[in-house]
Amino acid sequence: MELVNTWPTPVWTTWWVILLLVLWTLPWKGVALWKSAGNKQLAWFVCIFIFNTLAILEIIYIFGFSKKKS
Numbered sequence: 027m028e029l030v031n032t033w034p035t036p037v038w039t040t041w042w043v044i045l046l047l048v049l050w051t052l053p054w055k056g057v058a059l060w061k062s063a064g065n066k067q068l069a070w071f072v073c074i075f076i077f078n079t080l081a082i083l084e085i086i087y088i089f090g091f092s093k094k095k096s
Contacts, residue, residue, distance in 0.1 A: 047080060050080070050081060051078070051080055051081045051084075054081035054084040054085060054088070055074060055081065055084050057084070057088060058070075058074045058083075058084035058085075058087045058088050058092070059071060059074055059075060061087070061088060061092040062074060062087065062092065065092060065094055067091075070087055070091065074087060
């Protein structure tokens with residue numbers, strides 16, 4: 027019995043895409059978690075920590091909601 031690759035794209039291409047997505051997401055997630063912890067915004071911290079939105083939620087938080095209120 028011969029094993030046949032049934033992937034629509036080569037496996038190495040898939041791994042490169044995953045690696046690029048991780049490298050894109052991690053810095054945004056780190057900055058957003060740092061800012062939400064510094065601003066004592068527990069709800070934002072938990073949501074950013076749990077949900078992986080490919081940095082969409084993190085960017086929205088950083089530019090829209092991370093400003094310190096006086």
